[in-house]
Amino acid sequence: MLPCVATLSDPLDGLIPATPRSQLEKAFGISTVGDLVRHYPRRYYTRGELTDLARLHEQDHVTVMARVASVRHIRNPIDLARRVMEKSRHVLLVGAGAEEFALEEHFTLVPNQYFRTAERMEQLESEQRGERVSDLVPPTSQGTVGAVACDAAGNLAAATSTGGMTNKRPGRVGDSPIIGAGTYAKNGICAVSATGHGEYFIRAVAAHHVCAAVEYRGLTLEQAAHELLHRVLRELGGDGGLIAIDGVGRIVMDFSTEGMFRGARDAAGRREIAIY
Numbered sequence: 133m134l135p136c137v138a139t140l141s142d143p144l145d146g147l148i149p150a151t152p153r154s155q156l157e158k159a160f161g162i163s164t165v166g167d168l169v170r171h172y173p174r175r176y177y178t179r180g181e182l183t184d185l186a187r188l189h190e191q192d193h194v195t196v197m198a199r200v201a202s203v204r205h206i207r208n209p210i211d212l213a214r215r216v217m218e219k220s221r222h223v224l225l226v227g228a229g230a231e232e233f234a235l236e237e238h239f240t241l242v243p244n245q246y247f248r249t250a251e252r253m254e255q256l257e258s259e260q261r262g263e264r265v266s267d268l269v270p271p272t273s274q275g276t277v278g279a280v281a282c283d284a285a286g287n288l289a290a291a292t293s294t295g296g297m298t299n300k301r302p303g304r305v306g307d308s309p310i311i312g313a314g315t316y317a318k319n320g321i322c323a324v325s326a327t328g329h330g331e332y333f334i335r336a337v338a339a340h341h342v343c344a345a346v347e348y349r350g351l352t353l354e355q356a357a358h359e360l361l362h363r364v365l366r367e368l369g370g371d372g373g374l375i376a377i378d379g380v381g382r383i384v385m386d387f388s389t390e391g392m393f394r395g396a397r398d399a400a401g402r403r404e405i406a407i408y
C-alpha cells in the first residue's frame with residue numbers, strides 16, 4: 133500500500149467511523165486510497181479525511197506479494213511463492229531456504245533431472261555453440277510463463293515463472309522473481325507480468341515502471357507499457373514483452389521482440405491467442 137497511508141494508519145486507531153464510502157466518493161470524487169493520494173498528494177490530512185481514509189483502507193486490499201528464486205527442485209514455483217505470501221513473514225525466499233520452507237509446507241520436491249527435457253538440452257547446447265535457439269525471442273532468453281488477472285471485485289494479481297536465460301551462470305537471478313522488475317501488482321492500478329532479457333528489466337524496474345506511470349503520471353496502461361518497452365528498455369538495449377491488466381479489466385499485451393506467445397479472455401467474451 134502507499135507509504136503515506138501506512139504512515140498515517142496508526143493515528144487512525146480509535147477514530148469514529150464516519151463518512152460512508154458513497155459520500156466520500158461524492159465529496160472527493162474518489163473511490164480508492166490510491167485515488168485520494170493521487171488527487172490530494174500531501175503528507176497530512178484532516179481528521180475527517182483520515183477517518184475516511186481508514187475506512188477506504190479497510191476496503192482497499194493491501195498489496196501482498198512474495199516470490200521464490202534459485203530453486204532447483206520445485207515443480208510449481210508459483211504455488212510456493214503463494215505459500216510464502218500466505219504463510220511466512222517474508223517476501224522473497226531463495227535457494228535451499230526456499231526449498232526447506234517448501235518441505236515444511238509439505239511440497240513434494242522433484243529431482244533436478246525433472247526439468248531437463250531433450251528440447252531444452254538441445255537449446256542449451258546450441259546456445260553454447262553460439263547458435264540462436266529461436267526465431268521468436270532474443271538469443272539466450274526463453275521460457276517465461278506469466279499471468280495477470282482481475283477478479284469480479286477488482287482485485288489484481290500477477291505471477292511470473294521462468295527457468296531463466298539459457299546458458300546463464302549458476303547463481304544468476306533474472307527479473308521474474310524480483311518484485312517490481314518482472315512482476316508487480318497493485319490494486320486499483322494494474323498488474324504486470326513481463327519478460328525478456330532480465331538484466332534490462334531489473335535495471336528498468338520494469339513492471340513497477342508501468343504501474344508508477346499509470347498511478348503517478350496518469351498514463352493509460354497501454355501508453356505506460358509502450359513507453360517501457362519501446363523507449364525505456366530500448367534505450368537501455370533490452371527487448372521483451374509484457375502482459376498487464378488494470379482494475380477494470382482492460383488488458384494490454386505488448387512486446388518489442390518479433391513475437392510473444394500470448395492469450396487473453398474476459399467476462400465480455402474476449403477470447404484471443406496470438407504469437408505475432
Ligand code: ASP
Nearest residue numbers: 274275276296306328330
Ligand atoms: N526474463 C527471463 C530472465 O531473464 C528470461 C526469459 O525470458 O525466460 O530470467
